[in-house]
Amino acid sequence: MEAFTTHTGRAVPLRRSNVDTDQIIPAHWLKKVTRDGFEDGLFEAWRKDPEFVLNRPERQGATVLVAGPDFGTGSSREHAVWALQNYGFKAVISSRFADIFRGNSLKNGLLTVVLEQPVVDALWELTEKDPQAEITVDLEAREVRAEGVTASFELDENSRWRLLNGLDDISITLQNEADIAAYEAKRPSFKPRTLTV
Amino acid sequence: MGRTLAEKVWDDHVVRRAEGEPDLLYIDLHLLHEVTSPQAFDGLRKSGRTVRRLDLTIATEDHNTPTLDIDKPIADPVSRAQLETLRKNCAEFGVRLHPLGDVEQGVVHVVGPQLGLTQPGMTVVCGDSHTSTHGAFGALAFGIGTSQVEHVLATQTLPMARPKTMAITVDGELPEGVTAKDLILAIIARIGTGGGQGYILEYRGSAIEKLSMEARMTICNMSIEAGARAGMIAPDETTFAYLKDRPHAPQGADWDAAVEYWRTLRTDDDAEFDAEVVIDAAELSPFVTWGTNPGQGAPLSSAVPDPASYEDASERLAAEKALEYMGLEPGQPLRSIKVDTVFVGSCTNGRIEDLRAAAEILKGRKVADGVRMLVVPGSARVGLQAVSEGLDVVFKEAGAEWRHAGCSMCLGMNPDQLAPGERSASTSNRNFEGRQGKGGRTHLVSPQVAAATAVLGHLASPADLSETAAPAGV
Numbered sequence: 001m002e003a004f005t006t007h008t009g010r011a012v013p014l015r016r017s018n019v020d021t022d023q024i025i026p027a028h029w030l031k032k033v034t035r036d037g038f039e040d041g042l043f044e045a046w047r048k049d050p051e052f053v054l055n056r057p058e059r060q061g062a063t064v065l066v067a068g069p070d071f072g073t074g075s076s077r078e079h080a081v082w083a084l085q086n087y088g089f090k091a092v093i094s095s096r097f098a099d100i101f102r103g104n105s106l107k108n109g110l111l112t113v114v115l116e117q118p119v120v121d122a123l124w125e126l127t128e129k130d131p132q133a134e135i136t137v138d139l140e141a142r143e144v145r146a147e148g149v150t151a152s153f154e155l156d157e158n159s160r161w162r163l164l165n166g167l168d169d170i171s172i173t174l175q176n177e178a179d180i181a182a183y184e185a186k187r188p189s190f191k192p193r194t195l196t197v
Numbered sequence: 198m199g200r201t202l203a204e205k206v207w208d209d210h211v212v213r214r215a216e217g218e219p220d221l222l223y224i225d226l227h228l229l230h231e232v233t234s235p236q237a238f239d240g241l242r243k244s245g246r247t248v249r250r251l252d253l254t255i256a257t258e259d260h261n262t263p264t265l266d267i268d269k270p271i272a273d274p275v276s277r278a279q280l281e282t283l284r285k286n287c288a289e290f291g292v293r294l295h296p297l298g299d300v301e302q303g304v305v306h307v308v309g310p311q312l313g314l315t316q317p318g319m320t321v322v323c324g325d326s327h328t329s330t331h332g333a334f335g336a337l338a339f340g341i342g343t344s345q346v347e348h349v350l351a352t353q354t355l356p357m358a359r360p361k362t363m364a365i366t367v368d369g370e371l372p373e374g375v376t377a378k379d380l381i382l383a384i385i386a387r388i389g390t391g392g393g394q395g396y397i398l399e400y401r402g403s404a405i406e407k408l409s410m411e412a413r414m415t416i417c418n419m420s421i422e423a424g425a426r427a428g429m430i431a432p433d434e435t436t437f438a439y440l441k442d443r444p445h446a447p448q449g450a451d452w453d454a455a456v457e458y459w460r461t462l463r464t465d466d467d468a469e470f471d472a473e474v475v476i477d478a479a480e481l482s483p484f485v486t487w488g489t490n491p492g493q494g495a496p497l498s499s500a501v502p503d504p505a506s507y508e509d510a511s512e513r514l515a516a517e518k519a520l521e522y523m524g525l526e527p528g529q530p531l532r533s534i535k536v537d538t539v540f541v542g543s544c545t546n547g548r549i550e551d552l553r554a555a556a557e558i559l560k561g562r563k564v565a566d567g568v569r570m571l572v573v574p575g576s577a578r579v580g581l582q583a584v585s586e587g588l589d590v591v592f593k594e595a596g597a598e599w600r601h602a603g604c605s606m607c608l609g610m611n612p613d614q615l616a617p618g619e620r621s622a623s624t625s626n627r628n629f630e631g632r633q634g635k636g637g638r639t640h641l642v643s644p645q646v647a648a649a650t651a652v653l654g655h656l657a658s659p660a661d662l663s664e665t666a667a668p669a670g671v
Contacts, residue, residue: 016518017511018390018490022629027608031261031275033235033282045631068511070391073424073490074627076326077233078342096391099426100326104342117511156358158218169344170244173352176213176221180249180354183212183223188458190451191225192314193252194293 002109003166007090008136009063011127012053019067020074021101025083038083058131066123066135067094072101072112081105091137093144095120106159107169111137113144119151139164199465201362202431203397206337206462210320212354219356225319225336227349228305229256229292231283232610233324237347238286248290249353255314256287257295259304260610264573264600267297276611290350303576303602306330306544310414311578313443317432317459322349327544327626329420333413334440335432335462337397340421360426361471363396364464367404369478374659376554377412378546378624378643380404380476381419382484382494388474390492393425396472399464400430404478410439411550418545419626422491431463483658485531486628486641488519493628495531497646497658503527522630523638524618531656534640538621539570539597539651540633541644543607546624547575549582551644556588558648558659559595565654570597571613573605597651609634622650 029041046052053059065084071094072080081104084092092110095117105112115123126146127133136145139160144151155163162169173180200208213221227250234256241247248254261276271277280297287294295301301308306327309315317335322328324346331338345355365384385392398420405413413430420428437456440446447455486494487501493516495502504516504527520527525534541547541555552574564570572592574580580602583589589599606613607625615621615637624647628639640656649657 015514017515020490020627020629022608022627022632026631026635027260027610030232030610031273031279033239033279035236045635070424073390074326074421074629076324076328076340076342078236078324078344081342096394098391098424099394100340100342100421104344107342107344156219158356169356170246170348170351173221173348173354173356179213179221180223180352184353187223188454190447190455190458191319192316192445192447194226194255194314194445195252 001107001166001168004109004111004139004163006136006138006140007063008134009090010061010132011064011066011123011135012059012062013124013127014053014065014067015124017068018070018073021072021077021080022074024072024080025077030077030079035082036086038079039086042083042087061088063088063090064135064137065089065092066120066127067092069094069096069117071097073098076100078104078108081108081110085110093120093123106163109163109166111139111163113137113153115144115151115153119149122149199468201464201468201470202335202399202429202462203337203362206318206320207359209318219358221354222320222357224322224349224353224355225253226309226314226321227254228309228321228323228328229254229346230259230305230323230325231279232260233343234286234346235279235282236343237350238290240347241290241350246351248292248350251291253353254350255293256283257302257305257308258283258297260604260608262297262603263611264603264605264613267601273612300577303578304544304547304604306418307547307575307579310334311443311576313440313446316440316446316455317436318462322355326421327418329426329428330414330418330544332417332420332427332429333410334436335429335459337427337429339426360395360397363393363398363425363472363474364470365398365400365474365476366402367400367476367478368402369404371404371478371481374645375481375483376643376645377408377415379481379484380478381416382486382491382641383481384476385419385423385492386484386494387476388423390422390490391424393420393423396425398423398425398428399470400428401464405430406433409550410435411548414548415545419491422626432459483643483646485646485656487523487525487531488516489522489628489630491626491628491641493519494641497531497656499531501525501527501529501531533655535620535655536568536622536640536650537619538615539568539647540573540606540621540623540625541571541647542573542575542605543625544575545626546644547573547579549579551624552579552583552588553586555644555648556591558645558662559597559652560591562595562652562662564596564651568651568654570651571600571606572597573600574602577602606633608632622647622656
């Protein structure tokens with residue numbers, strides 16, 4: 001995973017709540033077997049509208065998505081995170097994320113930042129008024145900064161450490177292989193097996 | 198202090214607990230399908246890793262599979278390539294696979310329980326959010342992303358922060374004609390699509406205890422639509438009776454030991470939940486959605502709400518956008534909404550009991566002119582069972598299409614899709630924009646409402662039918 005320390009970029013204000021994963025990346029894109037090439041599927045249905053915020057020329061090259069509450073609800077498809085990253089987003093800000101989406105994002109180095117809705121409102125107003133306005137998402141300081149806005153955010157220490165260092169979860173877990181083997185040795189015999197081995 | 202069902206199952210799976218770290222949880226069963234696994238197998242290959250526990254892993258094909266002409270090559274080359282990728286990966290790594298055409302093939306969440314692989318007190322994961330279905334057995338079951346699929350393949354564990362617990366207590370009797378689907382849609386409308394976020398839900402109370410396993414699976418299945426990763430129901434005699442003698446259920450002394458353990462899982466009387474919601478079953482009625490998220494639902498007897506009636510600005514905006522997408526007007530009676538398509542199936546309502554319920558209503562009746570009805574069994578076995586009971590004949594005589602098993606129109610990854618602007622009554626779980634096909638409009642309903650809607654051509658309950666045409670010759 002790519003490490004995330006701090007990022008500064010222009011924003012896309014997305015004034016919608018309950019942006020589900022079918023909107024982020026429609027199911028027909030899920031037939032691909034790679035982790036890349038999903039950028040054209042991002043918000044595919046909405047992008048048919050030339051007025052959709054992502055299509056506006058002044059939003060090209062923006063890297064921070066500022067979304068409404070309950071972003072990423074619905075399916076567990078990690079393709080939603082890949083699509084946002086493939087498109088160029090480095091961070092997503094919302095007052096509430098769906099659990100699975102949030103977990104997926106943090107495992108891929110896409111920083112999802114939870115801020116109170118009034119702060120999200122302030123970021124919407126700022127970036128709608130001035131498309132060139134930049135937002136800084138600072139994971140080391142756990143702080144979001146923009147003109148007139150300084151807001152701290154929470155992220156558990158373990159997730160933060162993994163992100164800051166770009167660590168591979170599986171390698172970390174395998175350091176505890178002895179614990180896993182010890183647990184397996186005492187699993188009850190009545191637990192089902194899919195194969196006879 | 199006592200512990201809840203969720204806490205007991207959690208505690209029994211902690212491999213490692215350390216200050217400042219998420220718990221490392223052992224996973225008893227890992228279910229795979231073609232959509233969320235290819236990149237995980239690629240990851241294993243790149244790091245030279247293997248599957249740690251092939252004997253706790255099983256795969257099937259469901260999302261992409263066609264429901265017609267399953268003996269012919271799959272027409273869509275991209276779908277075909279994804280299925281072939283799963284077959285290659287399972288062969289290379291040694292994973293048990295039930296491919297299209299196999300008698301055990303079907304929607305992954307129907308297959309696990311019917312094989313008896315899903316049992317109380319287990320941890321079950323799958324790269325699919327509707328893994329919550331398996332919680333109906335008192336298992337802790339949740340959907341995961343592809344990175345986590347790779348993690349479980351490699352380690353049979355997952356680092357997880359322990360969620361809070363929420364009791365959803367449903368007491369009383371469900372009125373005649375009110376189903377598990379109506380109940381869960383009403384619960385989601387009540388707590389919202391984010392209401393369960395950060396919680397494991399436990400459905401309890403006398404109305405839940407009376408439900409069959411199929412009905413319990415319908416309820417737990419949609420826990421994710423309330424934002425909860427998992428939903429659970431305490432195992433009881435209904436659970437044990439369902440499991441007994443299934444292919445992978447424990448046998449002999451193991452069965453006795455298992456049941457003894459399963460009986461200890463029930464939430465202790467003095468356990469405390471972090472949150473509690475109480476629902477009176479007697480107040481419920483057939484429930485349908487009008488909007489574009491599963492929380493935007495209302496009793497069938499009511500009308501499309503007026504967005505102006507919402508105090509919360511973001512809810513008001515969401516309702517306005519939903520009505521625009523759905524092509525509905527505030528105040529329009531829900532019963533007046535005409536549909537083009539009716540879909541009976543999915544991991545929510547594609548089990549034998551659901552097909553029986555729909556068939557009972559369709560028997561001796563006809564699907565309305567201009568309405569297309571698809572009946573898709575949740576698994577090949579469910580399909581065989583339905584055929585042995587003659588349900589396929591009932592569906593075909595009514596004018597419905599009887600198909601092969603798979604996810605089908607729930608998400609339209611195969612050819613079963615709505616055309617732009619088409620409207621469906623669907624027994625599936627998500628009414629998101631474009632979910633069943635670009636521009637398609639979805640109303641989530643129970644199998645009973647689906648069947649009655651197919652006959653009348655507009656959203657309706659079976660009670661509406663008895664007043665109109667009595668079935669002839671039945």
